[in-house]
Amino acid sequence: MTNQRARVGYLLPTREQDLAGEHEPGRLVAQARRAEELGLDSVWAGDSPVTRPRADPLLLMAAVAQATERVALGTAVLLPALRHPILLAHQLATLDRLSDGRLIAGMGGGFPIQATEDQFTAIGVGFARRIGRMEESIEAMRRLWSGHAVSYQGEHFAFEDVRLAPPPSRPGGPPIWLAGSGEAALRRVGRIGDGWLPYPTEAATYAKERAVIGDDRPVTPALYATLCLDDDPEKARERLRTSIERYYNAPLEFIASIQALFAGTAQDAAAWLNGYIDAGARHLVIRLATDDHEADLEQLADRVLPLVQEAQ
Template sequence: MSVRASGSAAALVCVRPPGWVNEAGGGIADLLGWVEEAEELGFDGVFVGDRLLGEATVAKGSVVYGASMIDVTVIMAAMAARTRRLLIGSLVLVFPYRHPVQLAKTFASLDALSGGRVVLGAGIGWNTREFAALDIPHAGRAGRFEEALGVVRALWTGRPVDHDGEAWSFQDVQVLPAPARAGGPPVWLASFSPAQALDWAPDDLPVASLRQLDRVGRLADGWVPLVYSASHRRRISPETLAAAWRRVLDSAEQHGRTREDLDFVMSDWCYVLDGPESEERCRSALARFFRGSWEDALRTYTIGTAAEVVEQVRAQTAGIDRVDAYILTPLSDETDQLRRLVAVAEELRAPRA
């Protein structure tokens, strides 16, 4: 199920509000106003992340993100209520943290409430501290994810469901209201994690990542790869990204699916510069959650003038046959950044030469 309008050649351009909060505070009060402005400016959707604890760390304890976010489904409901046409999505929701019946109910309700505007961006999770806090095993999460996704999609039909699986068993369970769209919201799957270096050669992807990519080809309506590593201060190469996408398409073909069954979604964090003062504002915004130097930030994120941001995004996706949607997250919650992304969006919607 593609999110692109039928027959449209233009890519969707969506945004993700920064929404970071920590002990020093955050932009909670202005978040919904930011989303309303995004709709007024003509963006196609808004997406929000799923962070449980006050900060995200890797196994050895080093901080990846020194802040957290508002609960993902709470803010999605608020966004749906305050907008009329925007897609409302998660990027990404950690499936194994929730029971599949609960997930099916929540997202069916969100889709019904929004009039069929929800996208479920999903992942298996990587933050071991969050799994531990919930007393959920980190091991085996991929298998539980696949089982849960099957349960959710079955319950989205609105019919009673019997299920006898490895992780869950139940009989005659029905979820109502059903989603606004038959079959439920599109499900986009993520790959890779901020804890990985993303420094692989195109022909040397890790075995675990290959399994992820095969899963995307089998099960997903879209693929949203992580293209940067905040912990390692670098980005995946365009060649490796293209090789990973070919693996997804190969998997899809092996399971009787075609390119039109899958969206490629380019998600990136960016800041549009307009002079020396804007660089200082960008540095200040980064200091709220990013533990690295300015040079680290330039290697990790997409920072430059509007034309340079477009050029960098185009370069990152040079090996992709077609980008169906972009999701741009400003590194700062300045409203000015959202407005500056309008020019970026206009360029990205145009087909590549």
Template structure:
């Protein structure tokens, strides 16, 4: 069964609010309120992104704690969280706490960051950008061990622990969704991503990937799992996708372009100062009337996607959330 989750606008409300008072009001109405609406409309999950300095936004795990208190059963996820920006003991502690408080609803999508502002962010926080993939892999190993609730000894390249313990376990061990933006049908995944998927991946959460690329990547992941002695179906096939519903594809693409310009600032086209082309925007997701969005997402379902994380790069989040509910029913 295909499920759909909604990315809450924890950055959108920051860059579009004109005063602190407006931001305070929107944190309640446009984050917690939209999470409640998503649950009422039958969405399976709400997700939040992460950044500390590069793209200012509400802190993700604090936000999900507020959402957990305001909802009943909707799943909670990060798309994506950057563990390398924090010490893994802190990550294990706060995620286990959130999972306990939410009754076992947390999934942890993780990534490393690939844009120039994220390089600067990591440098300011004392993280070696060139070693970020290896740092993330080591951090995930520490976090997974700490989630077991027992003392942990660890002597790694970046972290050293001697009998460290957070003292308790999550209510349900959070699934780790490995984000990726790079996959070559001929060369596969980068080495650090391969190791991350094989050792820690409970889900795969790529972005901006054609359906045929997705299908090839999913098959390669299943091979990696088998080589690691894990079941081939151990990874939940997810996909992060941008969607804008409008009367025409041209109108939807233009709305998305305006959103990207505000969201990313000058770093719109992967580090350049130019705006994204129509084709570059289309590659990010599904844009246009309901039937066109249904057709496009159905291609990903055919490629193996079972869980969508939806971002609506549009001004009216409530209308997009309502309008997409009919698409979800059709798929």
């Protein structure tokens, strides 16, 4: 393995709160603070205002920025095509300032299913043009983050002499990590991304796709992975099924065919994650499939994290 330690982050259960009928963002902030205390490197929040309702990730992370000191704050992943780049650049720059430069802007186009298309329709954005809008948004936001008056002319967005304040903490703005697999998405990561946040089902696939991105630009290779931990692997599998099917309203088998999911013991989970680290992953974003996020966060930190770090 490389000498560079892989970092491990925790996805805040914003979607799970809504599914449980609980609307307590303050509890999510407390979980972020606890993740920092337990030694995790980052905390993350997802984005899906209509398809899979949850707390707004940027407002939530503004609160987390004030409650923590060390952990990186990420979006896994934000849908920039749903927003105008001037407004989104303004929000992200302010959040980067609030967090003293700890923000990671994970972004994606939105998974091509009917529910996602319905979300775009509800907000009044053409679903078929979402990738072009995302690419233009990234280009426009990077210009806007300069702190100077800038102009932009694209197919989807155009503006003249716009200056935003405050500028981000870091010159050039927060790093942008792109989700996605497949030739076009991987080439896009290599061309405009600062990081890559996919969820391929096997470490071997991860290694092959990482090679497609290439090394023309520095790109942080990350991984979005779901764990269901239990000393009884069979129970873990059933709990994973319940959690995933409730989350996506789709069969476990379908989600497992496209996403990195693991159910089993903490020791086996660490070995599975280490396979991705061997394949090149350097930042793991962990979603826990559980009904007790506080307890399983402790288990992740106490029983999985040491084995991942030990292997490195």
